[in-house]
Amino acid sequence: MGMLMKISWRNIWRSPGRSGVLLAAIAAGLWAGVTTASITNGFIQQRFERLIESEISHVQVHHPEFLTEREPQMHLAEAEEIIEFLQQDTDVKDFTARTLVDGMIQSPVTTSGVQIRGIQPEAEQQTTSIQDLIIEGEYLDTDVRNPLIIGRALAERLNVNIGTRVVLTFQDIDNELVSSAFNIVGLFSATSSAEEEGKVFTTSAILSDYIAGEMVYHELAVLMQHEEMSESMANTLNQRFLKMEAQTWSELSPELRYLTDVGYVSSYIFMIIILLALAFGILNTMLMAIFERSRELGMLLAIGMNKVRVFLMITLETVLLTLTGAVIGMALGLITIRYLSSEGLNLESVGGSSLEEFGYAAIVYPVLGTQSFFVITLLVIFTALIAAVYPAIKALRLKPAEAVRDQM
Amino acid sequence: MAIITTNKLSKIYNPDAVPVHALREVSLSFDEGEFTSIVGPSGSGKTTLLNMIGGLDSPTSGYVMINKDNITEMKESDLIDYRLNNIGFVFQAYNLIPVFTAKENVSFIMLLQKRDKKEMEARTMEILSKVGLSGRENARPRELSGGQQQRVAVARALASRPKFILADEPTANLDTVSAMNLIDMMEKMNQDQNVTFIFSTHDQRVIDRARRIVTMVDGGIDSDIHHD
Numbered sequence: 001m002g003m004l005m006k007i008s009w010r011n012i013w014r015s016p017g018r019s020g021v022l023l024a025a026i027a028a029g030l031w032a033g034v035t036t037a038s039i040t041n042g043f044i045q046q047r048f049e050r051l052i053e054s055e056i057s058h059v060q061v062h063h064p065e066f067l068t069e070r071e072p073q074m075h076l077a078e079a080e081e082i083i084e085f086l087q088q089d090t091d092v093k094d095f096t097a098r099t100l101v102d103g104m105i106q107s108p109v110t111t112s113g114v115q116i117r118g119i120q121p122e123a124e125q126q127t128t129s130i131q132d133l134i135i136e137g138e139y140l141d142t143d144v145r146n147p148l149i150i151g152r153a154l155a156e157r158l159n160v161n162i163g164t165r166v167v168l169t170f171q172d173i174d175n176e177l178v179s180s181a182f183n184i185v186g187l188f189s190a191t192s193s194a195e196e197e198g199k200v201f202t203t204s205a206i207l208s209d210y211i212a213g214e215m216v217y218h219e220l221a222v223l224m225q226h227e228e229m230s231e232s233m234a235n236t237l238n239q240r241f242l243k244m245e246a247q248t249w250s251e252l253s254p255e256l257r258y259l260t261d262v263g264y265v266s267s268y269i270f271m272i273i274i275l276l277a278l279a280f281g282i283l284n285t286m287l288m289a290i291f292e293r294s295r296e297l298g299m300l301l302a303i304g305m306n307k308v309r310v311f312l313m314i315t316l317e318t319v320l321l322t323l324t325g326a327v328i329g330m331a332l333g334l335i336t337i338r339y340l341s342s343e344g345l346n347l348e349s350v351g352g353s354s355l356e357e358f359g360y361a362a363i364v365y366p367v368l369g370t371q372s373f374f375v376i377t378l379l380v381i382f383t384a385l386i387a388a389v390y391p392a393i394k395a396l397r398l399k400p401a402e403a404v405r406d407q408m
Numbered sequence: 409m410a411i412i413t414t415n416k417l418s419k420i421y422n423p424d425a426v427p428v429h430a431l432r433e434v435s436l437s438f439d440e441g442e443f444t445s446i447v448g449p450s451g452s453g454k455t456t457l458l459n460m461i462g463g464l465d466s467p468t469s470g471y472v473m474i475n476k477d478n479i480t481e482m483k484e485s486d487l488i489d490y491r492l493n494n495i496g497f498v499f500q501a502y503n504l505i506p507v508f509t510a511k512e513n514v515s516f517i518m519l520l521q522k523r524d525k526k527e528m529e530a531r532t533m534e535i536l537s538k539v540g541l542s543g544r545e546n547a548r549p550r551e552l553s554g555g556q557q558q559r560v561a562v563a564r565a566l567a568s569r570p571k572f573i574l575a576d577e578p579t580a581n582l583d584t585v586s587a588m589n590l591i592d593m594m595e596k597m598n599q600d601q602n603v604t605f606i607f608s609t610h611d612q613r614v615i616d617r618a619r620r621i622v623t624m625v626d627g628g629i630d631s632d633i634h635h636d
Contacts, residue, residue, distance in 0.1 A: 003519045010507035299503040302464055304492020304520055304568070306485065401465035404499060 004309060008316035011289070012324075022285045023325040026278055030329025031336065033274040034376065037267035038337045038366035039345060044263040046361045050191065051256055054129045056249045057095075057221035058230040061237060064245040066218055072101050073173040075216040077243045082220060085240065091229045096123035097217040099204040103170030105150070107158035114154070114200050116168060118207030127223050130188070130201065137162040137186030140203050147203070148182035151196025152189050160184055168200070172211040180210060191360075271376060275383040278322075282384065286318050286391035297395050298403020311392045318388035319381060326380040330373070340366045410437035411571055411604065412461055417470035419456050419627075430456040432627040433470065438572070441602040443595060445609055445618030453627040454608035455576055461606070462495050462574045463487045474571065492520055496565030498575035498607075502557040504549040510536060510560045511545040517568045535563045539593055555586025562594065572604035579611050591617050 012019050052058060061082060063074035076082065079097065086095045099118030104111055121140040125131040131139050140147050148166065150158075160166060162184055169179040182202060190196045208215045224230055230248040237246035250257035290297065300310060344363040419431040431453045438444060446454045459465040460472055463479045471480035479490060491497075504513050511532055518528040536545055539559040549557050558578060565573045575594075579587035591614050597603045609615060623631040 003516070006512075007505065007507060014507060295501075296503065296505065299497075299499065300505075301488065302462070302491065303497055303517060303564070304488055306488045306492075306520075309520070399465075401459045404464070404503065 004313050004316055005320075008313055008320055011293075011313075011317050012321050015289070018285060018288070019321060022281060022321065023328065025281055026322055026325025027329035027332065029274045029278045030326050030376075030380070031332040033271040034330055034333030034368060035336050035340075035366065037271060037372060037376075038333070038340075038368035039364055040263055040267040040270075041368060041372065042341070042345075042364045042366040043360060044260055045367050046365065048256065048260060050361070051253065052223075052227075052249060054133065054190075056253050056256070057127060058224040058227060058249055059222040059233050059237070059246055060249075060252055061220040061222070061241075061244050061246045062218065063243070066100075070100075070102055072171050072211050072218075073175075075099075075173070075212070075218050076220065078241050079215075079217045079220070082237065082241055082244065085237075086220070086222060089233075091225050091233060093223045093225050094123070094126040095220060095222040096120050096127040097204060098124075098219040098221065099207040099211070099216060100218040101170045101207065101211055103168050105154070105158065105200060106167040106169065107160045107164070109159040110157065112154065112157060112197065114150075114168075115198055116170060116207060117199055117201050118204035119201055120204055127221055133188040133190060134186045135189045137184070139186060140201065142185050144183050144185050146180060146182040146206060147185040149186040149188055149201040150184055151193075151199065152187050153193040153196035154198075154200070155184070155187050157197060162187065168202075170211065173216070178210050267372075268375065268379075271379060275379055279383050279387040282318060282322055282387035283390060285321075286314065286388065287394065289317075290314070290391045290395050294398055294403050298398050298400045301398060302400040302404055307396050310395055314392035314395050315385065315388040318391070319384040322380060322384035322387070326377070330376070333368075337366045337368055340364075409439060411440045411475055412436075412438040412606075413473040414457075414461065415470050415473070417457070417460055417467050417472065419453075419460065419465070420468045423468065429627050431460070431467070434624075434627070434629055435470075436622065436629065436632070438604065438606060440571075440604055441598065442604050442606070442620055443598045443618055444606045444620040444622060445615050446606065446622045446624060447609060447615055448624035448630070451626075452624040454624055456627075457624070458574050458576050458606070458608055462497060463491055492517070492568060494571045496568060496570035496573035498558070498561045498565050498573060498578050500577040500580050502549070502554070502561045502581075504557055504560055504564070506549050509546045509548055510541055510552065510556075510563075513549070513560055514563045514567050517564055521568060531567060535566050536560075538566075538597070539563045540589075553586065554582050555589060558582060558586070558590055559593065562590070562597075566597070566603065572606060575605065575607035577609055577611075578607055579609065579614055584613075587611065588613060 061076065063076060066074040083097065086092050097120055101116050103114060103116050105114045119130070119140070125139070134149065135152060140149065155161060158166065164184050165181050166184060167179055168182050169177060172178050188196070204217065205215065222233065224233055234246040234248045237244070297310065344365050346363050348362045414434055414436045416433040416435055417431050418429070418433050421428040421430055434457060446457060448454055456465065460467050463482070467480060471478050474494060477490070479487060482490060505516065508516060514535060515528050515532045518531065533545070536542060539562055541556060541559055541563070544552065544556065549560070552560065579590055582590060594605055595617055598605055607614070615621060618635070620632070620634045622629060
């Protein structure tokens with residue numbers, strides 16, 4: 001094998017110009033592929049983290065029918081026991097309880113339908129990034145009576161501002177309508193105007209008092225130490241507590257699961273397309289090499305180099321050539337990713353603001369995991385093997401007597 | 409004792425279109441230690457005969473025996489191994505591996521034979537010394553003259569310890585001095601080590617040195633003269 005490796009490696013450099021051009025093409029292709037894949041991954045990861053940290057969390061717990069019916073009386077009957085369990089589980093990073101009710105918000109100008117989210121101010125900011133989204137005013141840890149945080153878009157629509165009093169109307173657990181005045185203490189911005197218009201925040205203590213006269217929770221949002229722990233936590237909760245249903249982020253947000261699944265796959269598909277194009281270049285170069293060296297290959301067969309070794313020699317030559325280009329391309333890609341992941345790739349000038357409308361960040365921080373590098377390396381080797389087969393078969397078909405006819 | 413026997417060896421190219429009779433029932437035998445020249449005009453069948461003896465081509469009829477092995481009936485994969493361990497080849501255009509040094513070109517064939525590394529290195533240096541290339545072991549073919557390259561080719565052919573060496577027009581691309589040096593070297597190996605050489609040539613200076621001259625005309629044997 002050492003001898004084959006040596007002859008294959010040296011054969012690559014017999015035509016330095018031709019091999020150099022092919023290496024440059026492979027390196028450029030890999031650089032483009034790796035960089036693009038990392039940008040796609042960065043997009044997805046940022047979107048994932050944003051949604052998990054600001055909205056969904058890893059696991060949510062509800063009354064089994066709450067998500068479909070959304071009735072105030074469908075609160076968590078075992079809330080205290082579940083909270084106690086979560087407090088003791090070391091896999092749980094943070095969690096928070098919420099009181100949720102749908103209702104109407106009314107200003108002197110207009111009325112709008114909203115989801116009223118009663119949160120635990122301290123626990124919520126540990127679990128989600130709600131506090132970071134406040135662009136004006138203050139958070140709910142205030143002395144103001146009936147404090148309320150609303151979205152920037154909703155404030156514009158209602159023509160209200162910090163300090164304005166609005167009326168919230170909603171049902172209590174006995175299906176009686178409750179109306180009360182709330183004071184706007186803060187405005188938040190979100191990734192979409194629909195979110196800014198659809199949610200308002202107050203404390204769960206105030207909201208519970210209005211709808212039940214005691215503390216009730218409709219939702220528990222749990223943030224795990226690692227995303228991979230979500231599934232087992234949901235299973236454990238479902239087995240342990242029978243009057244609730246625990247769901248993972250992928251069940252709660254199929255679109256996010258689709259985004260992560262398809263996003264990662266699409267970056268590999270893109271890489272495969274690049275490699276497929278490169279495979280034709282590699283194939284062409286190797287066929288030229290075989291054609292030029294047919295007498296030499298015929299001589300090797302004549303003096304006793306068996307066909308397996310000839311096949312291996314051509315294959316090794318192709319794999320070494322491709323891997324060399326790939327290593328250069330991936331190294332360049334790594335340098336690019338390292339730079340962009342610290343500086344960020346600002347897409348504002350190419351429609352970044354539109355991306356924000358859809359909930360994506362305008363500044364992307366590319367990411368490429370070890371697993372992706374491993375998969376790309378395997379794809380490169382696979383491409384080289386595919387590209388090597390035909391030239392190697394051509395070499396095997398050489399008849400030594402014909403190949404060396406002019407000399408022997 | 410004959411180490412090579414050809415029996416009514418015929419080769420017809422394009423048998424279904426315009427048949428070309430390259431060999432016509434050639435029956436010959438070669439003893440161990442012979443220094444034989446196969447001569448004849450272009451197209452007389454010299455190269456075809458060497459190809460048949462070397463197992464590089466198969467005859468239309470007849471067969472080739474090397475010792476007791478009928479190589480005509482061997483499978484291609486077996487024939488490759490047979491060539492590796494029994495036959496040495498020297499080509500007109502040297503056909504060295506350009507990316508290997510002289511030393512590597514010689515040891516390459518022993519690597520294919522999976523010889524012991526120490527034995528391989530010792531034999532490589534010994535053979536290169538015998539062909540007069542001591543000090544040029546690490547030169548690549550492009551750094552050697554035509555004569556030196558052909559010496560490396562002979563060294564490579566010898567390295568595998570073959571039963572005989574087939575050389576097709578070994579001096580055709582060499583100047584007079586290099587050609588005579590090469591034939592001197594081959595003759596010395598034949599006399600000192602009893603290496604069997606069968607070579608085709610047009611070169612009268614080489615023909616004059618052979619102890620047996622087989623003359624071919626139109627694919628057949630015209631004469632077979634021994635000068636022992």
